[in-house]
Amino acid sequence: MTAHPELTRNQALVLKALGQAEIPLSAYTILDLLRDDGFRAPLQVYRALDKLQELGLVHRLESISAFVACAHPHCHAHEIIAFAICRTCGRVNEFSDAGIEERLGRWIEAHKFEPEKTTIEMSGLCAACADPSNGASVGA
Amino acid sequence: MTAHPELTRNQALVLKALGQAEIPLSAYTILDLLRDDGFRAPLQVYRALDKLQELGLVHRLESISAFVACAHPHCHAHEIIAFAICRTCGRVNEFSDAGIEERLGRWIEAHKFEPEKTTIEMSGLCAACADPSNGASVGA
DNA sequence: ATGGCATACGTTATAGCATTACGCAATCGA
């Protein structure tokens, strides 16, 4: 059920690479990871990423120009997703919040804005990196 | 009162360019605008932008890799600023919302995250571009 | 089956955004 049978070979390879990564990957990093699978050019990666984003399986993190596999690929209930990105370990926490959606919705209505894509990203230190003494490991 | 006496010549030139623009400018666009003022290299622009961002006078729009002058340079009450960016006319609406800050604050507290920078950007169509018949002009 | 359309692919080249590294100059306080 987690696999998307409609995916092409390239798309599946890119999604797999992102799924195995613990942190967001740049398009060029993905390209390097997939050289052994025959990838030769950035466009192969970008085209796959475009499709995967359309399908809601991948998100682009604008503030770091990198991509992550969606943490909740089965649930498309939330249009607006927020990310907390640790600048030290690189890990990303994906979440959504109805309250934020509601507040943005109010503004949108009041200003007759028609949003197509919404980006919410916080970067900073995750709990483990802010306070290493609490036992959470950064590596692995 | 709007001028910052501490600004260097380069910083003042960059801020002025952004202030006169109706839409966000890329660093390289700013560079081109300031060639007559002696600017020769991207770094001159980036250095000035860095300082202006530190001072809260300029914001970077991550989703379009461009920069805008702060719409409320006198008011630093809001740490979290949101932007609505029209993909057609390029105009940007800058706003803040205490409700959103409160919701994000809750998440941060619950997850012991220590945010350093928060990005909230909506792109889509502004009222004028979504419904040109309502009389608002796009050009000029 | 055949023509037309849509989608994906592969390759090369190029465009656009940002930083590294070096050295010099001005300022300011100890």
Place this chain on the structure above:
DNA sequence: TCGATTGCGTAATGCTATAACGTATGCCAT
């Protein structure tokens, strides 16, 4: 006057993303 800090100028480089070309494949209405 020394040293530290900050800003400046230049050249080179690196990273991110797209344009433009042609090809292959699957689908399906005729």
